[in-house]
Amino acid sequence: MTRHSLRLRLLVGAAVAVFVALAFAWLAMTLLFQRHLELRVEQELRRDALQLVAGLSIDPAGMITAQQPPTDPRLSIPAGGLYWQISANQQSQRSRSLWDQALPSSPQADATEWRTRQIDGPFGQRLFLLERIVQPVGSMERVLVQLALDENEQTVARNEFSQTLALFLLLLWAVLAGAAWIQVQLGLKPLQRLRRELSGLRHNASERLSADYPQEVEPLTKAINDLATAREADVKRARQRAADLAHGMKTPLAALAAQSRLIREGRSDPQAAADGLDRAISAAGAAVEAELARARAAASRHARQDAQASPLAVAQKLILVLERTEKGMRLDYVLDVPETMRLAISAEDLSEVLGPLLENAVRFARREVRVSGSTTDDTITLSVEDDGPGLSAAEIAQVMVRGVRLDQAGGGHGLGLAIARELVEATGGTIELGTSPLGGLRIELRWNRADRLASSTDNRPSSKVLQAVKARLQTAFARLV
């Protein structure tokens, strides 16, 4: 597992957290136990002390005696661990267990209450000492009463307790860590499945992730599925386009091969051969042009949505170009487009749309080419008209069939309409041919204002999916947290 393993992170996190919690518990419980022991010992000593004090007497000579010393057997064994001592003036009486030793006298002892402290006692023992100064009835004598217990007992008990507790807590830690491991395993299992399915998806583009994932993972799988669908469509489209192009090139190539064979066999006169070659070259050129048009349209489909072109400005520039041509300079151009009109398409693309249309109009016009634009609440309409011969209804119908060239007469420029159509349709518009009041052809481009937004987002699968992925990841993250 690498440093970035989610499982390792979760496991280590859980183990460390549990360990810290248990160590803290161990420390706290040990302290509590010790405190409890001390209380018990203090209570015991107090009981003995009370008994000792109750039997305290001072004879007229000033001798103090303990009438009823406590009877604990440890008191009778030298260094037995439990000791008492009463002292007043220079004399004192003590338990047998103290033998020839004495408990140190205490400057801090108080007459109002029992005090406890720890001292280094005789026999090298550490003692827990309870002491008080008492004044027996009918005497002026201050008597120091001391009882002591070897702390060793407590220490042993506490150590034993803390060791047992530590052992138990370690066991508990192991169990909890195991539980965490199982939890992580279970929690990450869907991700492992996801990985397997994803690698399957890589090998087979049409495969999709199954739908029965936990609800936290499901948004992710859905987003991945959407992305895969969009990708598959893209790839399919690209393949189709490559096939189209290859197909478009095949015919001219065959024609070229045929011409080459004819020339080799000497069956073709140079003029006819050159004509044939030119035809094949222009057909190949046409195929390439058409493909470029589609590529441009595809690029426009993915273009920035906030593109804003002014049809008036674009038309003015295009007319500037067309006016330079032999035919174009003989024509009158009428621009009837509102200055504020804007289209959600880049100026470059609009140039590619209007350029060929205007060029066609110029070619066929007699005197006038007219560009007009109008806006309603729902639609934006641009039209290019000329006063040339126009097309009959049958010709229009034929031209509108996909792939048919609008103009079979002009040399090599006829594909302009294909580019324009691809671009207009890529930006969610429609193109319509009709007869102009001027007498010639009228080409009308119409964009649905509301549609343009909607369709342009629909037409951008990748970015839409990315947005969805982002949104779903956020949801998933929110749920996990």
Place this chain on the structure above:
Amino acid sequence: MRALVVEDDPDVGPDVVRALQAAGFIVDLAKNGEDAWFKGDVEDYDIAVLDLGLPRLDGLSVLKKWRANARTFPVLILSARGDWTEKVEGIEAGADDYLAKPFEMGELITRVRSLIRRTAGHSVSTLTVGTLQIDTRRMTANLDGVPLSLSQLEFRLLNYLAHHVDRAVPASELADHLYGANEAGDSNAIEQLVTRLRRKIGTKRIETKRGFGYVLTAGDE
């Protein structure tokens, strides 16, 4: 006639040169932008055929440098991309015509000839009628020093009238000149055109001689 061909392609360049030589031109070939810039600046050409994709200095920059240096010979642009944005950029940079690659050599020769005819027709490059100034090379006109916004057709009408200030020009003659001889004369269209031009340069400047035609005047009297 001297022509400059600017083309870096080893096949297309010499091909164009041969075709122009066959058409009677004396041709220089420049194979990169810097060479083209230099030649265009120091030699007097009647036309330049300029490819846009060039090593060292691109065609548009070459054209802009020529024009900035007041080189006014007509320029025909050859463009491989052939998109309209490029055409517009070319014309705005000062080109006179464009031709998209691949082109037919015959078409190129036709364009070159018509460009020379169009721009070299007049010996004088500036005509003055009263406060009206017409630059026949750049195809622009100023009125009292202010540039006029004229369509090509309007300019050509003004230009023709300016060349014949000494007489009334009949509408049929204008139609012939403006629309070409093969088009039937349409005096109505000419009248509309004259009306539009009058609106731009002042009504009095074009007088109608009833039964004879139109005359361009200084417009003072």
